[in-house]
Amino acid sequence: MKPERAFRPNRASRLHPTLSGVERMAARDRAYHDLRYRILTGRLAPGTTLLETELAALLSLSRTPVREAAIKLAEEGLVSIRARHGITVRELTLRDVAEILDVFSALEIRAVALVARRGLARAEHDHLAGLLDRMEQSTEAGDIARWSDMDDDFHAGMVSLCGNPRLLRTLGEYWGQQYRARMLILPLRPSPRQSDIEHREILAAVGAGNEDAARRLHQRHRARADAQQLALLTNRLPPGEADET
Amino acid sequence: MKPERAFRPNRASRLHPTLSGVERMAARDRAYHDLRYRILTGRLAPGTTLLETELAALLSLSRTPVREAAIKLAEEGLVSIRARHGITVRELTLRDVAEILDVFSALEIRAVALVARRGLARAEHDHLAGLLDRMEQSTEAGDIARWSDMDDDFHAGMVSLCGNPRLLRTLGEYWGQQYRARMLILPLRPSPRQSDIEHREILAAVGAGNEDAARRLHQRHRARADAQQLALLTNRLPPGEADET
DNA sequence: TTTGGATATTATGTATACATTACGCAGCAA
DNA sequence: TTGCTGCGTAATGTATACATAATATCCAAA
Structure with missing residues (x-):
């Protein structure tokens, strides 16, 4: 992913970097930040399950960058990927x-x-x-x-x-x-x-x-x-x- | 990546899970563990730079799983990915x-x-x-x-x-x-x-x-x-x- | 000889095609 | 009715094709 600053100066940019600067961003990063933003703000509710294909359609991208974004989100614990069952927004216990x-x-x-x-x-x-x-x-x-x-x-x-x-x-x-x-x-x-x-x-x-x-x-x-x-x-x-x- | 145990019981399996059990592993995980093992043990020396294609050839895989493994290694700080310059094994300062x-x-x-x-x-x-x-x-x-x-x-x-x-x-x-x-x-x-x-x-x-x-x-x-x-x-x-x- | 610009090359990023495999369902038997 | 087996389906994992963009080289001009 991009060598982005770890902890950005204000809350909005911590939540979604693109909201501040309108720089051109790689598809993978867009997918990652987009999804993360939707999850953190509840626009994608916990329990929501989507297939890679559906996510790709949602973001108007192909599966590849979406998939890489999903993997990163899974590593961060925001979603769980169950093979053949789709990508599920994790609910916090x-x-x-x-x-x-x-x-x-x-x-x-x-x-x-x-x-x-x-x-x-x-x-x-x-x-x-x-x-x-x-x-x-x-x-x-x-x-x-x-x-x-x-x-x-x-x-x-x-x-x-x-x-x-x-x-x-x-x-x-x-x-x-x-x-x-x-x-x-x-x-x-x-x-x-x-x-x-x-x-x-x-x-x-x-x-x-x-x-x-x-x-x-x-x-x-x-x-x-x-x-x-x-x-x-x-x-x-x-x-x-x-x-x- | 696979839901692997975080901190395995003995040093060998912390270093390279596959060395212990000979379970079948997905290509992406093989690539990840293989590369990580080679880096940690010095078989891939710091400063070594390889292109995605070269890594794929090295591991007899296509670019996709190798690329995903490389991204993970970069997130962990073991390699750095410079677009168009290949994947470089990071030297520790x-x-x-x-x-x-x-x-x-x-x-x-x-x-x-x-x-x-x-x-x-x-x-x-x-x-x-x-x-x-x-x-x-x-x-x-x-x-x-x-x-x-x-x-x-x-x-x-x-x-x-x-x-x-x-x-x-x-x-x-x-x-x-x-x-x-x-x-x-x-x-x-x-x-x-x-x-x-x-x-x-x-x-x-x-x-x-x-x-x-x-x-x-x-x-x-x-x-x-x-x-x-x-x-x-x-x-x-x-x-x-x-x-x- | 050095510098600048244009073009060619090539590695990556993304899209798509293909193969594999796991899951669910149906059908049959107990 | 319940449980088991086998097959079909479809989602993922992997491979490959294609487009884009950046770098390096080469040639020309100063």
Whole structure:
């Protein structure tokens, strides 16, 4: 696939790169981003099953690029390919979300620690601090949707400074996997005052170059936020079976 | 690709699944495992560039499955695909290894913490303890190659119990990426007494179900071992340029 | 001799053709 | 009615054909 930037600057382009720039794109990439976008936004509902041929017709392409896109989506866990049964949009189970958050948080904590080690430039710090200002305003105003968007930008903006492209790439993959769950609980979320406080603490530790504090604070933040998210999802998602290892 | 097990029980099958069982495999998977094996073991040297057509001829397949395999290898970072210039086996730079180890260790630490939370069955504990016994014997005997193999088995065996298939999958990907560097320093390694000690401590903490201790101990272990590995690789690998973010 | 431009070559990206194989259904028997 | 066997169908996996686009070379001119 194209050597695309791992974690793009704003949420819209993380969701669908083509929506920002109207550059010419290879068919395979178009297929990939198109399908991913439709899945993440629910335009292709979980459980939907399509054959390669049907997908190709849907996107006005031949099977080859569609197939390659489907393989990539399957590797990312967004669809499952069952030979001769078509390509099915995966439904997230509670267990899936727990698994995803486990990986995602481990990576994000490491990324934040790296940023702390590396240190923040003035402009970087100001940008992040500005986001926090606006998030606190949104909290006051009770605008949870706006807050959530900026929360996403804050996390993405922070980790994007870690200087490890591979880490960013993998993080981006898991971001896609948890996106639908995140959207699902958006209207259910209580006031994010506690998150606002923790974000300030994290930014302070990172800004001070205190790697160990940043790691501990972010770990606490994620543990709390992830537990809350899972709690909100309980009984709103199928549980998912335990696997036998 | 096939729904293969993320982190296989022994090193040989992690390196090349087909070497163990002689099951019939799809052409795409054959191509993938074949190429990956050749790259990891150096049979395809870094810098080697081949065209899709040449790879297809090499493996007696058509371009389609070879191409899909190459795309997957590129996503894993083992090769780079430059349009019209062929598929090049990537050379690891010091920077690459540092990036890889950063991600790998973050994931492994999380996995070990999960195992501690979950607890060890008697048989699992005994298996891992048995490995440590034999590793210590190898240390005494100065058989570093044998020690290294079992070290790998110990780490893989430990994380395979974490109960998170996604984590294992991603871990396996990064394992492949760092494999060549690991082999490179094998003959240079000093006596791994310190690792032996730390392994015992980690296993004890995990066995006791002490998640926090396990996390801390494993973090310390990886930090030390990774730093040592990087030190041994300095001046033996090209540095790699800093990226501008 | 060097530079610029045009053309030819060729590798990839995409489309399509073909072969294989697994699944479901029908029909028969218990 | 239920279960088993065999065959037909159709979706995938693989091969190949074709179009596109980029590079390199060659020739000419300065």
